[in-house]
Amino acid sequence: MRTILLAGVALSSLGTALASGAAQAQMSDSVVKIGVLNDRSGIYADLAGEGSAIAARMAAEEFGNAIGGAKIEIIVGDHQNKADIAANLARQWVDTEKVDVVADVPNSAAALAVQGITKDKKRIFLMSGPGSTDLTGKSCSPYGFHWTYDNHAMAAGTARALVEQGKKSWYMVTADYAFGHSLENETTTMVKQLGGKVNGAVRHPLGTSDFSSFLLQAQGSGAQVIGLANAGGDTTNAVKQAAEFGITQGGQSLAGLLLFITDVHALGLQAAQGLLLTDGFYWDQDDAKRAWSKAFMAKNGGKAPTMVQAGVYSAVKHYLKAVKEVGSDDPDKVAAKMKELPVDDMFARGKVAANGRMFHDMYLAQVKAPAESKGAWDYYKIVKTIPAEQAFLDPKESGCPLVK
């Protein structure tokens, strides 16, 4: 009987693996095949997931789902936030399914693994979901494009704004993997540069449900700001429990260093109001964004797009534009063309640098109070625009060997 129960314990950890869907197999050379690889079932499924696939399909539809006789095909895969699964899936896509482009890949650990594969196999990699600056730094690739945001931009937005308000002492609560470490580093560097200090940090496993212990340590540190270097469900749980433990009433501020609109929706405005955050895209910012987002929401069960999803649209569209101009899907030529063409769509106006970083303006936003919100998804006030050069690291300082 004990063996059965033990087998059960092992089995339950396999649960999510069994539940995941595999990519559809189809082989052809006369197709432009785009694989949207992300978390479709775990804590990042709402901020990327199927929404990113919808966004990619919307980009393909603008080209009539075909370029010069070649069909555009979008396939999807679930990496379950595991770097090894992401790597295997990407390798399989490229080797046996002739995938030309891997897109999205939230979770920096997974993205770093996929970057290695797409670099070796010469395939375009359009990153919208991951945050680590290493992706355009020491792990950059001539085929890698980092589109939507990165941890430096998050720190340059939220951390800078808070330090400039005089909140100079910080304590970090960090997700214990590549992304969290990178966000913690970027924030620490930014805070110190501006004359502040970081009192300490505590690292929690990805997918933690109880944050009370970490929050208590942060509370005990006496820091003015508790910086949450995590994302998705981890951030929402931490924010919710911080309210419970009276952290904001005690005079400490909470900084969600990476907060998506789906997180704010999950928290509710009552709990999230007043939070400052950095965003690359807010659906209600101008007419073009509104029009695109309305079409997106109609396909996505009424849920507004996150910056990650809008970024997937923009990156895929830019890629397809380059393919069209080049008249081939040769990865070297297309990558060069993508760096040559300016980015100009509803998501952003910008330019791709030599290290693959797409430079575009970011925004500092504040979550509205319930009384200010006119309805569902009316959540942000844009406080200021962060110019691209300030938001992103100078490619020359990125440490990417491609930049000379």
Added chain:
Amino acid sequence: MFELLGVAPQVLFGQLLLGLINGSFYALLSLGLAVIFGMLNVINFAHGAQYMVGAFAAWMLMQWAGVGYWWALLLAPVLVGLFGVALEKTMLSRLYKLDHLYGLLLTFGIALMLEGAFRHQFGSSGMPYPIPDALKGGQNLGFMFLPNYRAWVVVASLVVCSGTWYAIERTQLGAYLRAATENPVLVQAFGINVPVMITATYGFGVALAGLAGVLAAPIYQVNPLMGSNLIIIVFAVVVIGGMGSILGAIVTGLGLGLLEGLTKVFYPEASNIVIFVVMAIVLLIKPAGLFGRER
């Protein structure tokens, strides 16, 4: 002594108290598992999903029917328990004659289906559930700020746990139940309706999971994945405590909560594996678990 450990006593007491709070969740959940396992010999893998359904039931009652927390505390476990009864009647009861593995696979499949359905419907970020007004705020204990709601969770969990232990170990009904586990044919011969008793036991165990879900709703996001995060730990608790042992589940749940709390102070990175390390050690030294008997 505290200085030797490099941790201020305030921090240590705070973490121990938090450990106790988490431990009371572990205790409540592993209690339900232990009751079901002890009486039915079924390994209820759907327990985490049923806990999640309990939390969602509270959310749906609030959102769609305007039913507040206190009524949800009563209604949601009843609803989840009835769901359990239906499950036992229609599916689980057919498997008692077969190997235990079949029960495990059935409940595991049900857990996956429930989680998938809720994720499809509500997304993976979850839904907010407010703390009831009467339990908002907290007490400053000097060494930490204790939210009233968490204090309530500890009290509620201890009351339910000790009540269940008493009912099973010290009452006439409990005696029947335990007898029916040992020898169902003989107990039936005394004119006691064993199948009904077994159905009721499963329903009760599932209702306990639902109750834990309602208690958890205001603390965590009401999230389709909340059960799968917890179920592995709870299984480890049951294994360490000794399978089917009610007292073992309660004591081990609280104890491991404390241990996990301490780990979060001294080496936070290990906080999600410390329980499994303990499980491995206990199984090596005392294979039946701390409170279990070899069958």
